Amino acid sequence: MDQKQLQSLADFYKKQLLEDTVPFWFPRSYDEENGGYLLMRDADGSLLDTDKAVWIQGRACWLLATLYNTVEPRQEWLDGAKLGYDFLLNKCFDEHGKMYFHVDQEGTPLRMRRYFFSETFAVIAFAAYAKASGDPQAAKNARDLFGVCMEYAEGERKIEPKFENTRPTKGIGIPMIMINTAQQLRETIGDSRCDSAIEGWIKEIETNFVKDDIRCVMEQVALDGSIVDHIEGRTLNPGHAIEGAWFILHEALYRNKDPKLIDLGCRMLDYMWERGWDKEHGGILYFRDVYDKPVQEYWQDMKFWWPQNETIIATLLAYLVTKDEKYAEMHQQIHDYAYTHFHDKEHGEWFGYLHRDGKVAQPAKGNLFKGPFHLPRQEWYCWMTLTKFMKP
Numbered sequence: 216m217d218q219k220q221l222q223s224l225a226d227f228y229k230k231q232l233l234e235d236t237v238p239f240w241f242p243r244s245y246d247e248e249n250g251g252y253l254l255m256r257d258a259d260g261s262l263l264d265t266d267k268a269v270w271i272q273g274r275a276c277w278l279l280a281t282l283y284n285t286v287e288p289r290q291e292w293l294d295g296a297k298l299g300y301d302f303l304l305n306k307c308f309d310e311h312g313k314m315y316f317h318v319d320q321e322g323t324p325l326r327m328r329r330y331f332f333s334e335t336f337a338v339i340a341f342a343a344y345a346k347a348s349g350d351p352q353a354a355k356n357a358r359d360l361f362g363v364c365m366e367y368a369e370g371e372r373k374i375e376p377k378f379e380n381t382r383p384t385k386g387i388g389i390p391m392i393m394i395n396t397a398q399q400l401r402e403t404i405g406d407s408r409c410d411s412a413i414e415g416w417i418k419e420i421e422t423n424f425v426k427d428d429i430r431c432v433m434e435q436v437a438l439d440g441s442i443v444d445h446i447e448g449r450t451l452n453p454g455h456a457i458e459g460a461w462f463i464l465h466e467a468l469y470r471n472k473d474p475k476l477i478d479l480g481c482r483m484l485d486y487m488w489e490r491g492w493d494k495e496h497g498g499i500l501y502f503r504d505v506y507d508k509p510v511q512e513y514w515q516d517m518k519f520w521w522p523q524n525e526t527i528i529a530t531l532l533a534y535l536v537t538k539d540e541k542y543a544e545m546h547q548q549i550h551d552y553a554y555t556h557f558h559d560k561e562h563g564e565w566f567g568y569l570h571r572d573g574k575v576a577q578p579a580k581g582n583l584f585k586g587p588f589h590l591p592r593q594e595w596y597c598w599m600t601l602t603k604f605m606k607p
Contacts, residue, residue, distance in 0.1 A: 454522020
């Protein structure tokens with residue numbers, strides 16, 4: 216890609232973000248009466264349900280505060296971020312400090328889950344809001360909650376297990392989410408714990424989950440890092456591993472283009488592109504088996520929105536840090552596929568779920584798992600990163 220192509224791409228992502236994606240969600244999703252956001256929406260933006268997924272409340276708050284911090288200090292975005300911050304703080308924690316997964320419109324709890332991802336997204340929301348508002352209490356809340364997440368990640372704070380201890384495993388999800396949580400905290404309000412913690416989580420991924428001998432990144436492994444040869448242990452999630460790859464490439468940039476981190480991130484991307492890219496129809500498949508055996512989940516060959524978003528970021532970052540044309544070609548492939556098949560040209564934003572052949576499986580834009588995060592984060596991050604790389 217030459218400078219003209221890079222500029223054209225930056226302009227595209229900026230336009231999509233500010234004129235298509237963000238306007239689909241806001242201001243119509245602000246819940247002025249109860250706080251937070253009403254995000255469970257149909258293709259045309261009409262409301263499907265008034266319930267609220269706590270982790271997506273955090274993600275939406277992060278987005279609005281981040282737009283305020285990095286794009287333009289619009290009062291609407293700051294006020295919108297405060298709606299999310301206050302709702303999360305006042306409605307989404309139980310009496311023991313654990314965050315819920317699912318609440319109703321007023322914030323009455325409906326469901327608690329056995330992981331702490333609501334907390335990680337609250338950390339980045341609180342940190343971004345603290346930077347936007349200048350509120351020292353929000354900054355303290357972000358750092359305190361990050362400490363809680365670290366205790367969960369290290370096993371010091373326990374969560375009721377989902378499985379018996381017959382076949383103990385560990386997943387890539389925890390070190391991955393903690394890398395990105397720490398990166399966001401560090402780059403908004405700062406925290407002295409972040410650099411060394413990120414190093415440890417990257418080492419965990421490289422040591423236990425990246426399998427160079429079979430060119431693969433595992434989703435879960437035995438406690439010693441070995442492959443668990445059962446259906447769940449063999450199941451790969453290419454989009455998730457590729458998301459981890461760009462977190463590591465981002466860290467490489469932060470550390471002055473650290474060559475070891477660039478190599479690790481690119482290996483992870485290469486391995487999971489090989490396994491996840493659908494050579495017949497295009498796009499990233501949802502699940503694969505490490506040994507190419509049948510996968511249990513029936514949605515294994517569908518195309519979900521977010522793996523495409525993560526792959527768009529990862530391929531662009533890989534190209535920018537290596538200038539290897541193969542990554543430019545990969546980026547063009549995933550970009551063209553995603554914006555052709557997922558983008559709703561009539562109402563804006565993306566459909567979330569396609570069949571393998573690219574037909575829309577169901578048209579909802581928002582539910583307990585999809586909301587204003589993966590797509591706007593991708594468009595924002597690609598725009599911002601391209602702009603930095605094109606500076607003289």
